[in-house]
Amino acid sequence: MENSESEYRVEMTGISKSFGPVSVLEGVDLRVKHGEIHALLGENGAGKSTLVKILSGVHQKDGGKVLLNGKEINPKNTHDGQVLGISVVYQELSLVNDLSVAENIYLHKMGASKFWMNWKELIKDAQELIDSLGFDINAAARVRDLSIVQKQVVEIAKALSEDTKVLILDEPTTVFDPNDIKKLFENLFRLKKQGISIIYISHHLDEVFKIADTVTVLRDGVDTGSLPVSETDTDGVIRLMIGRDLKDLFPVRDIEIGKEPIFEVKNLTARDNLVHDVSFSVRPGEVLGIAGLGGSGRTETAKLIFGVGKKQSGTIILNGKEIKTKSPVDAVGFEIGFVSEDRKEEGVFLPLSIRRNISVTSFKSICTNLGFLKVDKEFKNVIGLIDKLNIKAPSCEVDVKNLSGGNQQKVALAKWLSIDSKVIIIDEPTRGVDVGAKVEIYNLINEVAKKGVGIVVISSDMPEIMGISDRILVMHQGTFYGELQKEQFSEENILRYSIGEPIK
């Protein structure tokens, strides 16, 4: 640890910030010690991302003071932040898809280095860095070809460099399976030992209690104080976050599940063979969970069904009739819905308003035959959903890019859960969503199931998948390895199946 007279590495005091007329932060304090893991918690839209973006130079504060090692700093842009040793893994991926992994990792340093790059060395260095993190990614691969989990690892690698003093991670684990999370934590502990201060934002409270030394909770742009983790527990933190106790995270599943499957997949195999011999069925009203490690083929299976990606063989049966889904257009035509895990690239339209985002799947019900919009109906529909899902926004005309991450996720979900479907496949339903809002989403999923829709949920979040599924299928290396009935649900059983071992 380096010598410094100041007790804190980072000291933010009285920070305020508004976007136009909307005040987001009001007099927030955040103090992070040297070599500490400091969790920053709060509901969706509480202002967590905004606060760390002020620290890193993305946003400029309206008022308050930021000290780094006791010296006042005023980063005007992210470059300033980097020079000061502040590195961030942002909530949304920000990689350049057409460059290689290595180029992405060193992108922000390229401008400063010599004119000619030594590519071999670059790739070697990047490979060493990734290997040292314990992940298996080829540094020469193009980012476009990576899975979202791998992209997230590249983001983390990118944020680590020799002179990082403060590492900020804004919901880094939303796409990680328990194995990945374990690896990440080992790395964080190592960095902490080197004296690096880490600010960790997450909605997974169990994670926080595993790694953090101190928590700071934000509520509606005001901090409710900081506590050593040892002095609080999950319920205490939730109370600070939402101002009340949270009774049941998961709704009671009292739905009558149909006898005949509404949807069946038989021996589905992808042309690239990443997914092979996948068979399953869902009944009306049933919530089928799909678990597995990252890269086991869960997302690929969903996309294959939905008509993205080429099928080699296999049949898909809806209501007893075989259907062909060559493209998403076909799938949607058969009333199959799909919520992607990658909301920024595949889920929402960032530059468009909440209204335009949600309506994009529901034109059938809000249009005349000639395609003219019934605007009243549209507004009513959208405002109803904003209310129901508690989407935090000043109006339905706000662009989705100005929403917090969790609220964007709710928009992505609303688009599908508000229309009539026979089957809905949801890939990571609550990515980045706070505990309170999770309950609302689970309730909505339940409500949709009640209408006799078959629901398939893919999730890496263990409590979630066990809490909402009626049955869980576990994927391993591109196919289903095992099935768990409700009474067999346990973290251990899921993990065993996901690494290809029988359960006890």
Add this chain to the structure above:
Amino acid sequence: MALTIKQQLSSPGGILKFLIKYNTIFIFIVLVIFSALISDVFFTSANLTNLLKQVSGIGIISIGMLIVILTGGIDLSVGSLVALLAVIFALLVNTVILPVAILLTIIIGFSIGSVSGYLVAFQKMAPFIATLALMTIARGLGFIYSKGSPITFKSPGGEFMADFANNSTIGIPNIAIVFLIIVVLAMVMLRYNVFGRLIIALGSNEEASRLSGIKVNKYKFLVYAISGALAATAAIIVASRTNLGSPNMGMAWELDAIAAVVIGGASLNGGKGTAINTLIGVLILGLIGNILNLLNVPSYPQQVVKGGIIIFAVLLQKFESK
């Protein structure tokens, strides 16, 4: 945020923000006032009529350009299409009855646009490349069909069109009326019809559109075809105004159309832009030309000024997005 105009103006720095937000209209009004002050011919009906007539052709193709740009594409072929289709219309008007000539020209325009659309949507060709190729092909065909020289109207149908194109109804030039009808149609389609919603969605995130079950290829194809049909409409109008179809017509019009759309605040990345702003963009470009003509500025300096205004307008929009 739903603030009223009054609230916007009274907030701190409000007037400036307001001006930046509505910069296109602001530039337009400044230009009008400026023109009226420095030239007393400007506000004469003869000059205004002339101005409207001059912008109508480019205006119509600008609307086509707008819907292509909304999807994130570009259509470089429209200027050459105007030439080719003007020649074709002149040939047709001299051989078949007028309604058939008009209809056929528009169908041919739609079909040529469909070729670009097919290449972009189904062959995944870059719009810039596909329409660049169509641009030289159309220009070449124009010269081939006309044998290099203008084809004059020589039929009653042609005379009727020339009359129509050079006259006014209730003080507004007929061709400007055609242009305005197209603007209104585009406005309605973009605002109140699914078509507009979908092409804007498509332009702002193609992958998310595909995964929402939107027929991405169909709409990509359609916008180029429509742009072709609008180029045909523009061709009929400009040919009728001069009573002939010439392979030299529409030189570099695609660039003016792109400029008009961009001055109107549309984003070349797609997903952002409106018909009414494009109309203002067209008028701004037309005004600059008009006032410089009234001031007897020769054509080369005119080009320099035009370029300067484009940069200025786009810089103002940068402010807006901050």
